[in-house]
């Protein structure tokens with residue numbers, strides 16, 4: 425985005441919304457209903473609202489306080505906690521980004537499955553072939569130098585919001601209070617467990633739909649007036665929260681928890697079909713296809729960008745900063761899309777679903793979020809960038825504390841399975857880290873980093889054993 429055109433608050437807020445709304449919201453009714461009842465869902469959104477708002481403010485305040493650290497969120501981990509944490513943060517964020525794209529492909533073909541049954545839930549042989557063709561199509565377009573234009577972003581944002589608003593209006597009319605309150609705490613359902621368990625189990629879904637929040641602050645540079653940045657963040661954040669909660673809650677007044685849990689994705693389509701018939705499926709499918717096309721392109725660009733930027737500051741090995749004649753970081757793009765291809769094939773053999781895939785993508789982003797929050801907390805404790813403004817320092821400290829606690833809670837809520845699987849995905853990064861260090865001719869790990877790495881290896885070994893013994897699944 426190299427345009428110098430300055431943006432007003434409306435356009436800025438739309439960009440903030442656009443950076444968060446991708447595919448997640450379209451499947452929300454089913455994704456939430458599989459783990460939680462209406463009551464637990466309301467509690468869960470309460471926690472999410474507070475925690476995510478803290479994260480939104482945190483990224484914004486970091487962007488203002490540390491404008492020199494503008495390479496993406498890994499820079500915070502690196503500045504605060506050393507090279508290996510910085511590397512891991514970039515690595516985890518990058519894996520999350522491309523795994524998210526794997527889940528997008530599955531969701532896209534699952535949508536086409538409504539019309540062409542060969543695609544099933546997006547993980548059939550036909551769907552994986554279709555996904556692969558699309559993947560390499562996008563790959564070669566990007567290699568040719570395709571970029572995103574801010575105004576296209578704006579148009580797709582509007583195009584995807586319209587079906588969401590229509591959905592909200594229609595389901596608000598169709599809403600039946602007795603469906604919503606029936607089994608409010610889920611105590612007649614044996615699978616759901618206690619209310620606390622239900623809240624815990626739905627947490628990764630709520631994070632997934634907010635991913636992108638860390639990128640909203642990059643629009644600061646384009647604001648006509650600086651104070652609009654903060655306002656746009658809040659307006660955009662509240663807009664997204666409102667959309668998510670309404671879509672989720674209103675669905676629970678149209679179908680029961682058990683019915684919702686049994687829908688195929690994108691489940692908004694099934695809910696709308698119940699309310700208005702077949703054209704509901706068509707409407708949601710069109711909205712989703714527009715939304716996913718935009719999101720796929722921007723996350724593909726971002727995958728390459730993450731590696732490229734971190735290779736430029738020697739966090740990643742030098743080969744990842746190589747550009748082609750169109751100034752596209754080609755190696756970074758090949759590596760990202762190559763891994764997406766491998767995971768598409770794993771998806772086929774594992775019969776992994778959209779839900780499994782985005783759970784893993786979400787688990788991988790928790791550490792980068794945590795390190796950013798911990799870094800902000802450290803800054804405000806040190807107090808270095810708050811000359812003469814104790815009020816700002818206290819405010820930031822409070823925000824950072826809430827965000828740090830929230831990140832810890834999310835790692836706990838994700839559960840041991842995802843901690844181990846993440847360790848398995850984090851461990852091989854050490855090879856690239858070691859290469860980057862050797863290119864600079866310095867020692868790979870410090871003493872503490874060595875201990876941390878051993879811990880990661882241990883987790884990875886447990887994950888391999890768990891997968892082998894069938895105790896863990898993707």
Ligand SMILES: NC(=[NH2+])NCCC[C@H](N)C(=O)O
Nearest residue numbers: 446447448521524525633635
């Ligand atoms: N490809 C990705 N990594 N996407 C992550 C963004 C997820 C986004 N919040 C959504 O709901 O779709």
